[in-house]
Amino acid sequence: MSSRFVLANAAICTAYGLPSAALVGKTDFDLHPYDRADAFSVREQEILKSGSPMLNMEETFPDSEGISRWYSTTKVPLRSANGPIVGLIGVARDITARKRLEAFSVQQNAILEMIANNAALPDVLGKLVELIESQLDKVIGSILIYDSETGRLQHGAAPSLPEEYCRLVDGTAIGPKVGSCGTAAYRGMPVSVTDIQSDPLWHDYRELAERFSLRSCSSTPILSHDGSLLGTFAMYSSKVRSPSVEETHLINVASRVAGIAINRHRAEERLVRMAHYDALTGLPNRVLFRERLRGALAQRSVRQSRVALTFIDLDGFKRVNDQLGHQVGDLLLNAVAVRLQDISAGKQTVARLGGDEFAIVQNLSASEDATTCRDLATTIVGALSAPFDIQSHRVLTGASVGITIAQDDEDDIEALLRQADLALYQAKADKSGAVRFYDPGMSRRIAQRRSLEDDLRHALASNQFQLHYQPIIDLASKDVIGFEALLRWDHPARGMVAPQDFISIAEEIGLIVPIGAWVLQQACHQAMLWPDPMKIAVNLSPAQFRDSGLFETVIRALASSQLPPQRLELEITESVMLLDSATNLRTLHQLRALGVQISLDDFGTGFSSLSYLRTFPLTKIKIDRSFIRDLGKNPGCLAIVRAILRLACDLGMRTTAEGIETDSQLETLRFEGCSEGQGYLFGRPVPADQTTLFLAGQRSDAPALQAAAEIAAGQTGLPIDKIDRQRADNQRSCLEIGHEV
Incomplete structure (x- = not known):
């Protein structure tokens, strides 16, 4: 057949x-x-x-x-x-349609399984394009992914397109006439171009398409569930043609699958970033920092390098948060991160470890040593000391830096972190802006410091604090008019601890507020034992002003002691004015309304803004001892003291000179019209029980004051009576304009 x-x-x-x-x-x-x-x-x-x-x-x-x-x-x-x-x-x-649908379903399920198993995004998208190409005849697929940072379409997958074409279209812009893909992304809807050579959307890209024998192109935007752009799915052909209904359906299905893959990939990226990067600054976090440090240590022999670890902590960051709010604090941390990245210039790993603490892993070449680390740290300190302009606030901060350099055989990351932390701790204990390298002795010193902190926490409850009192003299009448209360710590094992060794620690660990409240109570009760109108002067820490209960603390001390408010003088420093001036100004006005005197301590050694003298309710200016010490040696000191005295006189304020130790200093200050004085010439600080004896004996000091006047007369070449007359003239000039002398 x-x-x-x-x-x-x-x-x-x-x-x-x-x-x-x-x-x-x-x-x-x-x-x-x-x-x-x-x-x-x-x-x-x-x-x-x-x-x-x-x-x-x-x-x-x-x-x-x-x-x-x-x-x-x-x-x-x-x-x-x-x-x-x-x-x-x-x-x-x-049965071609049915067989293709069956094959599509099988391969689609395989692709979805790849997505579920976290396969690499390029592999998933490549398989998806191949699947569509297998379903359609003589059609080439391409996926572009939207990059939100650049606002452009980046290459995703195009296994059948020439590599050169993929490279040339990588980074395609989005706009109303940017081929099929750029236009589809711009419109948010499919764009079908039947003939590239005649369609105006391809006007600027016709030569490129012709070069690679591409004649038609249909593109569908890939959208997320919320409608946001993820990319585009394009189908090219070498013929002039439009997509069939079947092709359009398949491309829509493929676009949805591509959207699932891209969304999943980005979710994974976000999770990885959350696990390894700081959410606020975008810097590597503690986890990634440790990985980078471990990697740097492992690569030392290959790179023939050493590894340095630098810890950075901002100075005064808590003050910024407390006074300006956490939003400004967060913006400050971001600005700090930017400056640190600019300094590193991508050569080192810069990380935020938490709070206001940052860290840097630095690889040192064979020719670099500790000097290189110090230079970097000095640059950092300088950069972070410059003002930050944040939300109309001019924020001043600083930084302390601790550094450790790993030994050649050092692989213990925990030990390195402890060393850098100890170095930083020492730097912060020294002064703002300090840079310290780790040395083995630090562990001992830090242990001593922490032991002192622990003892300090128990000192108040154990009644280890005492108040000593230094007399304040009216330079015109030569009488004791009050005392300044000075805190002392009688440690059971260490003996008497100097204030400079524990006051700053008490401020750092937050104990100065309860200690300050105790000082106020004790000082006010002691003052009530002295004759009226003997006054008591008490120093206030800037930390006490950050406590919202300062005004109530003063009220309680006055009420419990029955001390008239006019006999209490509170001494503040210029740093109080540099904090939240509006809040502090309100507190000071409340205290002045009670009758409490307000004295500005250490005037002339800080910022000394004259606007503070005008806006803050001050009653006295205290001239710092550094000007008094060189009064007879340095003409500049005398000029400054004269200017301060005249300024205070014109503002109706009294003045106190600190650190008077010689008769010459005393008489010069009397001659220039200074109101009050303190110093070893009159008496050292004494316990409370000795103040009564001091008051009883101070009346016998008139001959000494007279002798001081004679010495001053010999230095100035003026007779004593001429000095007295000129001093009286100085005082009278203040009285004539209604000011108290």
Whole structure:
């Protein structure tokens, strides 16, 4: 049997690309390659011999355009009226769409499984493009990913496009006339370009498309669940054509899958970033910092380098948070991070460890040593000391730095972190802006410091504090008019601890507020034992002003002691004015309204802004001892003292000179019109029980004061009576304008 077609309908003729009935008389060998035709022939001969039909056999072969298609074929024997087999009847159904859908579903599930298993995004997108290309004929796919930082479309996947073309379109802009993809991303809806060479959307990119034989391009935006742009899915063709309904459906499905993959990838990136980067500053956090440090230590032998670890802590950051709020504090930390990154210039790992503490891992080459680390630290201190302009606030801070350099065989990260921390602790204990390298002796010193802190925490409850009192003298009348209360710590094992050794620690650990309240109570009660109107002067720490209960603390001390407010003088420093001036000004006005005197201590040694003298309710200025010490040696000191005295006189304020130790200093100050004085010339600080004896004996000091006047007269060349007359003139000039002398 020759197996020639004797009857064929129009559908099968069309599939073979032949006119109707053109199949009649032809064999499979006329229509297919020999191997395939031979396989058909063998199968048909078996049916003819056996008489058994072939049902729904699925097979694939190309159509007239060379496009592979799937068919479901059924062939049954054809019998004559008396029963013998005389031929075959074949029926074929085109099942290409179904087979592609089945294959698509299987591969789509495989891609979704890749997404679930955190496969690399380029691999997932590449598989997705290949899947779509397998479903469509002679179409090339491409995925671009939207980069929110640059606002452009970056290469995602295009396995069938030339690499050079992918490189050239990487970073495609988004706009109303930027090819198919840039325009689709701009519009947020699909864009189909049938002919690239004639479509205005491709005007600026026609030559590029022609160079790579690309003639049509349809692009669909890839959107997140909230409608935000994730990228674009494009299908190119070398022919002028529009996408079919089937193609459009597949691209929409693929775009949704691509969106899932990109969203999942970005979620993973966010989780990784949250785990390794500081959410506020974007710097590596403590976890990543330790990994970088471990890596640097491991690479020392390869790089022939050493590793330095630098800890940085801001000075006064708590003050910024307390006075200006946490929002300004956060912005300050961001600004600090930017300055540190600028300094490192990408050469070192800069991290935020938490709070206001930062760290740097520095690789030292063979030619670099501790000097290199110190230079970096000095640059950091200088940069962070410069003012920060944040939300109309001019914020001043600083930094302390601790450094340790790992030994060649040092691999203990915990030990290195402790060393850098100890060095930083020492730097902060020394002074603002200090830079300290770790040395083994630090552990001992830090342990002593911490032991002192622990003892200080128990000192108040154990009644270890005492108040000593130094007399304040009216320089005109030569009388004791009050005392300044000075804190002392009688430690059971250490003995008497100097104030400079524990006051700053008490401020740092937050104990100065309860200690200050105790000082106020004790001083006010002691003052009530002295004759009226003897006054008591008490120093206030800036930390006490940060405590909202300062005014109530003063009220309680006055009420419990029954001391008239006019006999209490509170001494503040200029740093109080540099804090939250509005709040502090309100507190000071409340205290003045009670009658409490306000004295500005150490005037002339800080910022000394004259606006403070005008706006703050001060009653006295205290001249710092540094000016008094060189009064007879340095003409500049005398000029400064004169200026302060005249300024205070014009403002109606009294003045106190601190640190008077010689008769010459005393008489010069009397001559210049200073109101009051303190110093060893009059008496050292004494315990409370000795103040009564001092008051009883101070009246016998008139001859000494007279002798001082004679010495001053000898230095100035003026007779004593002339000195007295000039001093009286100085005082009278103040009285004439209504000021108290």
